[in-house]
């Protein structure tokens with residue numbers, strides 16, 4: 001029997017209840033046979049920082065990097081827990097994304113059945129694109145320098161040719177894997193940037209075209225970031241894969257989430273050449289923790305992406321179909337604020353029931 005070692009970071013706030021829900025669903029998948037998941041828990045996040053003085057120990061980071069096939073991570077962060085420089089402690093983004101060199105942040109925006117888009121009048125599947133966010137450089141190169149108030153400060157937007165080559169390659173490979181056919185508008189990579197103003201983004205766009213030359217049957221499109229924000233609202237159905245710098249990807253993936261029922265419904269992968277971890281795109285919402293209000297669908301869809309990464313795409317598809325089926329049948333209903341009726345346990349059971 002194939003066994004994959006998986007690390008689990010339960011996270012802060014609603015993290016543990018979401019991760020439990022995802023583990024219930026994964027349990028239903030593995031119960032079908034074929035492979036096993038062998039879990040080990042890693043203590044990391046804001047609460048870990050409060051208790052131990054580090055958000056993730058170097059040993060644990062090394063463990064995540066070398067000893068497991070993938071990591072399933074809940075959201076982390078507690079607003080009152082701060083590093084001495086004023087930044088929110090336990091935000092593992094910097095530690096894990098850089099530490100694991102997880103350079104591709106893959107963030108699908110898919111309108112599921114039974115979910116009403118804030119845009120109105122969009123059918124299920126009418127929004128189905130993936131933002132590939134560069135995860136290790138860009139404007140986030142300034143992270144770790146503190147957020148104190150001063151009269152004037154500057155941040156660095158770092159774009160390297162190597163970093164852009166690898167993220168663009170990922171985007172084109174993903175577009176190739178997603179299928180579609182030349183000419184149908186769904187076999188395309190859109191480069192989003194502000195290359196009319198920023199030198200760093202001009203390098204990003206130039207490098208994008210360099211990579212595009214290796215993928216002749218995938219269409220290319222370029223959009224300035226402001227125009228892209230508008231287009232993702234006015235014509236979201238036109239997009240397939242979008243690739244962009246770190247900060248733009250942060251902003252536009254929340255915009256995308258808002259159009260598909262809320263960011264609570266969005267999973268993501270942080271994928272490098274060696275390590276990868278999977279998490280929802282939203283935060284830890286400590287104010288609703290433990291009240292049975294959290295929506296675990298983003299976490300469950302992140303777990304499905306983890307199955308894809310482990311080369312169990314058939315099982316990943318089963319989980320996505322189970323989520324879609326439960327929503328379509330009304331077993332789970334999404335409220336306008338993005339929460340789900342029944343809470344995390346009921347949602348997990350409704351999804352798991354479709355997998356048995």
Ligand code: IPM
Pocket residue numbers: 077091093250281
């Ligand atoms: C995300 C989050 C993080 C980011 C925060 C928590 C630092 O918003 O994963 O999108 O900006 O990358």
Ligand code: MN
Pocket residue numbers: 250251254281
């Ligand atoms: Mn974000």
